Amino acid sequence: MEILENEELGKHSTFKIGGPAKYYAIPSSVDEVKEAIEYAKDKNLPYLIIGKGSNILFHDRGYDGVVIEIGSKMQIIERIDDLNIRAEAGTSLSALSNYAANASLAGLEFAAGIPGTVGGGVTMNAGAYGGEIVDCIQSATVLDKDGNVRVLQVNELDLSYRSSIIQKEDYIVLDATFQLIPGDENDIRATMRDYNGRRRDKQPLEYASAGSTFKRPKDNFAGKLIEDAGLKGYSVGDAQVSEKHCGFVVNKGNATYSDVKAVIEHVQKVVKEQFDVELETEVKIV
Ligand SMILES: Cc1cc2nc3c(=O)[nH]c(=O)nc-3n(C[C@H](O)[C@H](O)[C@H](O)COP(=O)(O)OP(=O)(O)OC[C@H]3O[C@@H](n4cnc5c(N)ncnc54)[C@H](O)[C@@H]3O)c2cc1C
Known part of the structure; x- marks a missing residue:
């Protein structure tokens, strides 16, 4: 895996603020996430997981450690059965909403305009317009601090307003499975357009x-x-x-x-x- 040095964090934050990360890794698999963590441990440096950096304020001095982006290289979405979709943690929430709309599955319209990833969304229990991740997630695969990959069901994720077990236990979200409901693609897209229009008007x-x-x-x-x-x-x-x-x-x-x-x-x-x-x-x- 390529590990960048002195990567400006302002490029990876929607605030467009932040100095250089000593090291910046973009893993494309669970093994590479583990490899990036080992890299940090070997160098005795801290590490920080980010998605799209849409809920982070970085310091101008940057980050003296390894920033691990679970983003652009972990974006596979798959339909696993009639009502369930699994997405890798780096998938953008808007891509996930679009995928669900294409499949005529309702429940993720609220996420269409949230500029983060699935991993960041689960960590923050992101929500808007009356919907939240907790309403439609079924389970998430996480990496714990001992390096074990575990599947946590929705009740184990401890999701509440902008809070989750991920934050409390420093878990790393690898993917998430969403349980949706059958809907009409036109209605789903109309709702998404309405929410995005309201965002443009108010934000x-x-x-x-x-x-x-x-x-x-x-x-x-x-x-x-x-x-x-x-x-x-x-x-x-x-x-x-x-x-x-x-x-x-x-x-x-x-x-x-x-x-x-x-x-x-x-x-x-x-x-x-x-x-x-x-x-x-x-x-x-x-
Ligand atoms: C214009 C704008 C509008 C927004 N609107 C909304 C909104 O309507 N509703 C809402 O809830 N939020 C909103 N947000 C905030 C933000 O988009 C969400 O919090 C989003 O879920 C963050 O995702 P991210 O991938 O950018 O996470 P980041 O900002 O990169 O990270 C956020 C936190 O999650 C952790 N994290 C990220 N990925 C993982 C992972 N894979 N595993 C473990 N931890 C991880 C990070 O360490 C950090 O603590 C908005 C932001 C902007 C800029």
């Missing part, structure tokens, strides 16, 4: 970002609290609370890690002071 897709920066606090919305706190458009350098959707911190051009971090911390402080609500980041800060 600042013209700027680099990592989607919603903060988790939804109990009985409230992060974007609303931030707007009510008067923070719409608040910026440090090129990092800004989006004027279109206050739940997004966007990179207007050359924002650095520190700019984004400063905006996040200011927002957290002001929202806490004004509303006594602790905003927790949804974005993973590396």
